[in-house]
Amino acid sequence: GAGVSQSPSNKVTEKGKDVELRCDPISGHTALYWYRQSLGQGLEFLIYFQGNSAPDKSGLPSDRFSAERTGGSVSTLTIQRTQQEDSAVYLCASSLEARSGANVLTFGAGSRLTVL
């Protein structure tokens, strides 16, 4: 597609349920990021995939959070046993080869998660 696609755009769930958020990056983009955007907290880095390298998971806030990227393309962010503090907008971004000097991030529209 022409841009980074994320689904669902909105998700309301009950505390304790699991949720999956999907990101479809721009074709050919080898780098993929997940960020969390909370009011007053800015953009919080969660996880970073680059090609076939092991992902950088250093930003995941707890072991309830996990992400995978299949075939170097689509990524899924999974939050298990959701808590109210998980409510936020989850942003996905992709970019060309990380070592490119022309590397910039293209963001998706985000998935707004509300945990009741």
Next chain:
Amino acid sequence: AQRVTQPEKLLSVFKGAPVELKCNYSYSGSPELFWYVQYSRQRLQLLLRHISRESIKGFTADLNKGETSFHLKKPFAQEEDSAMYYCASRYNFNKFYFGSGTKLNVKP
């Protein structure tokens, strides 16, 4: 650890006034610095990057290695500049780090 600091959560100015959004980074060396902007109900998008040395929508930003700053400036703010602005850094072709963002409100 790498850090990007945006000290102002909210900046309000009147239309036509100069505006400066502050950004400081913590890492020495040669970072890549960026400004991203998010207008209301739109996606986060790149505004400008320091290596391009360009002016976008009247905004400029100069990398000051001595002060480790990359402040965003515009001499005459417009109402359509109202948005959320994020400063970001990247080192050694690694991942991007973002600041906490500054909400710019340009009043008529």
